[in-house]
Amino acid sequence: MLIVKKLSKHFKGFVAVDSVSFEVHEGELVGLIGPNGSGKSTVFNLISGNLSLTSGSIRFDGQELAGLPSHRVCHQGIARTFQIPRPFRKLDLLENVAVSAFFGSAVPIRREEAWKRAKEALGIVKLSGDSNVDVARLGASGLKKLELARALSTRPRLLLADESLGGLDETEMEQAGEMLEHIRSEMGITIIWVEHIMGILMKVVDRVIVLDHGEKISEGLPNEVADDPKVIEVYLGDKNEVGHKAADTTVESLQSSDYISRKQC
Amino acid sequence: MTRFSKFTALFLLAAVPFLDLPDYYMHVLILILIWGFVYTGWSIMGRFGLVSLGHGAFLGIGGYTVGMLWNFYGITPWLGIPIALILATIVALIVGYPCFQFRIIGHYFALVTLALAEVVRLVIIGMRDYTGGSLGMTPQRYGEGMSVYAFQFVEKDYFYVIVLLSWVFGIWVWNLVDGSMARYSMEAISDDEDASASVGINVTREKLKITILSAWLTAFGGVLYGQYQMYLNPDTIAGISVSLQIVFASIVGGMYVALGPTVGAVITILLSESLRILVGVELAGLDGTIYGIMLILFIIFLPRGILGSGWAKPLEILRFPKDKPG
Numbered sequence: 001m002l003i004v005k006k007l008s009k010h011f012k013g014f015v016a017v018d019s020v021s022f023e024v025h026e027g028e029l030v031g032l033i034g035p036n037g038s039g040k041s042t043v044f045n046l047i048s049g050n051l052s053l054t055s056g057s058i059r060f061d062g063q064e065l066a067g068l069p070s071h072r073v074c075h076q077g078i079a080r081t082f083q084i085p086r087p088f089r090k091l092d093l094l095e096n097v098a099v100s101a102f103f104g105s106a107v108p109i110r111r112e113e114a115w116k117r118a119k120e121a122l123g124i125v126k127l128s129g130d131s132n133v134d135v136a137r138l139g140a141s142g143l144k145k146l147e148l149a150r151a152l153s154t155r156p157r158l159l160l161a162d163e164s165l166g167g168l169d170e171t172e173m174e175q176a177g178e179m180l181e182h183i184r185s186e187m188g189i190t191i192i193w194v195e196h197i198m199g200i201l202m203k204v205v206d207r208v209i210v211l212d213h214g215e216k217i218s219e220g221l222p223n224e225v226a227d228d229p230k231v232i233e234v235y236l237g238d239k240n241e242v243g244h245k246a247a248d249t250t251v252e253s254l255q256s257s258d259y260i261s262r263k264q265c
Numbered sequence: 266m267t268r269f270s271k272f273t274a275l276f277l278l279a280a281v282p283f284l285d286l287p288d289y290y291m292h293v294l295i296l297i298l299i300w301g302f303v304y305t306g307w308s309i310m311g312r313f314g315l316v317s318l319g320h321g322a323f324l325g326i327g328g329y330t331v332g333m334l335w336n337f338y339g340i341t342p343w344l345g346i347p348i349a350l351i352l353a354t355i356v357a358l359i360v361g362y363p364c365f366q367f368r369i370i371g372h373y374f375a376l377v378t379l380a381l382a383e384v385v386r387l388v389i390i391g392m393r394d395y396t397g398g399s400l401g402m403t404p405q406r407y408g409e410g411m412s413v414y415a416f417q418f419v420e421k422d423y424f425y426v427i428v429l430l431s432w433v434f435g436i437w438v439w440n441l442v443d444g445s446m447a448r449y450s451m452e453a454i455s456d457d458e459d460a461s462a463s464v465g466i467n468v469t470r471e472k473l474k475i476t477i478l479s480a481w482l483t484a485f486g487g488v489l490y491g492q493y494q495m496y497l498n499p500d501t502i503a504g505i506s507v508s509l510q511i512v513f514a515s516i517v518g519g520m521y522v523a524l525g526p527t528v529g530a531v532i533t534i535l536l537s538e539s540l541r542i543l544v545g546v547e548l549a550g551l552d553g554t555i556y557g558i559m560l561i562l563f564i565i566f567l568p569r570g571i572l573g574s575g576w577a578k579p580l581e582i583l584r585f586p587k588d589k590p591g
């Protein structure tokens with residue numbers, strides 16, 4: 001479905017993504033992991049057209065995506081969420097999703113249909129309660145769900161979920177994992193999931209791709225990757241600690257480089 | 266505003282010509298409606314953060330295209346108007362497309378448009394053999410000056426009806442945009458262009474659509490102004506000062522409300538007229554100075570304008586309710 005070949009992105013000489021290649025097959029739920037700054041979000045930005053790539057190729061169902069503007073990528077059937085939620089603050093919750101459903105649809109749809117799809121999407125992420133709420137009143141978890149609802153309302157075939165569930169408590173994290181699993185299995189949407197908390201990610205994904213300093217250092221089934229010495233060295237540390245990390249990882253530790261250094265010692 | 270009060274208001278406005286008001290009052294009313302129409306056209310894009318400081322360019326294009334086609338080729342304004350709108354579209358595309366494609370937003374966009382207003386003014390002055398340069402030009406009078414064919418109406422009552430219809434049309438267009446999906450996309454774009462593009466919004470196209478619509482209304486306003494005054498001058502119709510006056514009035518009136526820009530027109534025209542009468546013409550620049558000071562005060566204390574602000578409760582009746590679908 002998605003074939004990424006030798007994808008590179010340089011920011012003024014700094015190599016954020018370095019010749020990364022991978023494939024994602026229809027119906028898969030793939031985890032994309034790596035330490036902070038390893039290039040995960042940049043890979044998403046390149047696929048979604050938010051950033052232009054330096055070199056390489058991204059093929060989606062045989063069609064080259066490189067050079068396509070974001071809105072066209074969306075119309076091709078690829079939706080994304082942003083790691084740091086980016087709600088439209090001048091619109092209320094339902095309008096946020098409805099505008100996405102209306103403009104994100106590959107074929108033009110009627111207005112009523114957009115509102116219907118928006119309500120459905122809010123239902124899937126369990127945010128349907130008060131849909132006229134001001135988005136400023138949504139908490140961290142609500143904003144993450146809004147991101148997801150907006151992406152789903154465009155009826156994608158491939159979802160790029162940049163979660164890194166910062167700011168959520170443990171039950172919310174569990175729920176988010178279940179939600180993605182549900183979206184994959186019930187709605188048949190292929191997913192690439194970026195996540196820091198291994199304990200949750202490893203349980204649900206079919207396959208894992210590991211990035212470090214912009215390079216792909218490992219790829220395989222969750223248990224294979226967890227045993228890969230290279231991965232253990234840069235990221236996982238002692239693999240017996242994996243479960244334990246899931247529990248004590250909090251927002252600050254996710255966002256700070258302190259997190260990486262702790263893993264590395 | 267309820268349907269009933271809307272129709273009552275319209276009826277009262279339509280009845281004005283039967284009141285036999287002195288010409289001067291008709292003149293002030295006509296100016297208010299023409300400028301109310303122009304400001305409404307500006308705020309159609311201005312309300313979404315597309316702050317154009319160059320709308321004088323479109324006024325000038327409208328007024329001069331129609332006037333020159335009439336004077337040099339005898340082309341009726343009925344043909345001149347569509348040609349002026351096409352020209353306004355081309356200019357809007359030439360300026361808008363690169364700006365939107367390269368994500369020139371906010372202050373930078375405002376600066377580019379400011380340059381546009383000045384370029385059009387300088388072009389008009391530069392083509393002085395055809396446009397009369399800074400001395401201005403007068404559309405040739407047709408017969409007695411009362412002709413549908415020539416779009417000339419010396420009788421103020423007739424012109425009043427035309428500008429009233431144009432103004433109603435402008436408010437109707439404003440409300441149409443307000444209730445459309447374009448409003449949602451523009452609100453999203455004005456907040457976050459990347460996120461908008463990611464949910465499938467063609468940012469450049471949406472912005473161009475709204476810009477062209479705004480340019481059309483403004484250019485048509487320029488035609489109305491030229492045909493009413495029967496005199497065109499690059500400084501009053503094309504330069505930076507008229508462009509800034511458009512921005513000032515729309516902000517003061519309240520650009521997020523349908524009737525806000527019109528309230529802005531009432532304020533600016535009453536202000537400049539009373540200054541002219543009270544102080545005379547010696548201090549011709551005084552209204553500009555007062556506009557400037559008021560603008561600063563409004564941006565600081567009342568950024569949503571008079572109609573858009575909470576304390577203007579008695580004026581609440583002038584707002585149109587927003588229909589929400591679904």
Ligand SMILES: Nc1ncnc2c1ncn2[C@@H]1O[C@H](COP(=O)(O)OP(=O)(O)OP(=O)(O)O)[C@@H](O)[C@H]1O
Pocket residue numbers: 011016034035036037038039040041042043083164255
């Ligand atoms: N627009 C940009 N300009 C310059 N450098 C950038 C830009 N975006 C990302 N980078 C750099 O590229 C590298 C990769 O960033 P990226 O956001 O992709 O990492 P990540 O794997 O998503 O990290 P995290 O786990 O913290 O989300 C970082 O060093 C970052 O500073």
Ligand SMILES: [Mg+2]
Pocket residue numbers: 040041042083162164
């Ligand atoms: Mg990231």
